[in-house]
Amino acid sequence: MLMGGHVVPGQKLPLRPLAEEFNTSLMPVRDALNRLVADGALELSNSRTIRVPNMTDERLIELHEIRRSLEGLAAEFATPNLPNSAIDRVQQLIDEMAQALGEDNYDDYIRNHYSFHFTIYGASDRPTLVSMIDMLWLQVGPWFRQAIERANSVRENPNSGHEKIVAALRARDAKAARLCIEEDVFAGIEYLRFGVWP
Numbered sequence: 001m002l003m004g005g006h007v008v009p010g011q012k013l014p015l016r017p018l019a020e021e022f023n024t025s026l027m028p029v030r031d032a033l034n035r036l037v038a039d040g041a042l043e044l045s046n047s048r049t050i051r052v053p054n055m056t057d058e059r060l061i062e063l064h065e066i067r068r069s070l071e072g073l074a075a076e077f078a079t080p081n082l083p084n085s086a087i088d089r090v091q092q093l094i095d096e097m098a099q100a101l102g103e104d105n106y107d108d109y110i111r112n113h114y115s116f117h118f119t120i121y122g123a124s125d126r127p128t129l130v131s132m133i134d135m136l137w138l139q140v141g142p143w144f145r146q147a148i149e150r151a152n153s154v155r156e157n158p159n160s161g162h163e164k165i166v167a168a169l170r171a172r173d174a175k176a177a178r179l180c181i182e183e184d185v186f187a188g189i190e191y192l193r194f195g196v197w198p
Helices: 015-021 026-038 057-078 084-102 106-122 127-153 160-170 174-194
Strands: none
Touching (some): 106 160
């Protein structure tokens, strides 16, 4: 729900409706929410209400600064390890993302976007690094969906940086792959903050 942007900033997440939605008891839902609070993806208010945090400009900048560093590093480590079949797969995911945008299908876009990035990062052979990146994506998910919907509504191309990433991977240029990933993350924050795709 967080990664896919199915909850929005400021939204409260009461236990009982979530337990009903996931067809489970309150205890596992409470445990999951408490873990997400500990990871920074949710927050606990003074009234003991769990909700999706509102995003301040400062927090958005901090999250993206960390994402740029960690995701760039993962791409650099991954570049020599990715088989050609995986590079072909991430190219295919770009095509699937473009199709999803054309159909205003944001669930498919976000699912394929996640697969695109984590197919690359998973080849880094750095599970702790990938886990840290995954946790950051949980924190930006609710805002990412809003940005993609807004960009697509004015026909910006949020896929433009992905083609550069694939070109760097095909060239086995680890430094260029790192730079392209960092630029892609930077483009996302610029759009979230200023409504302009670099």
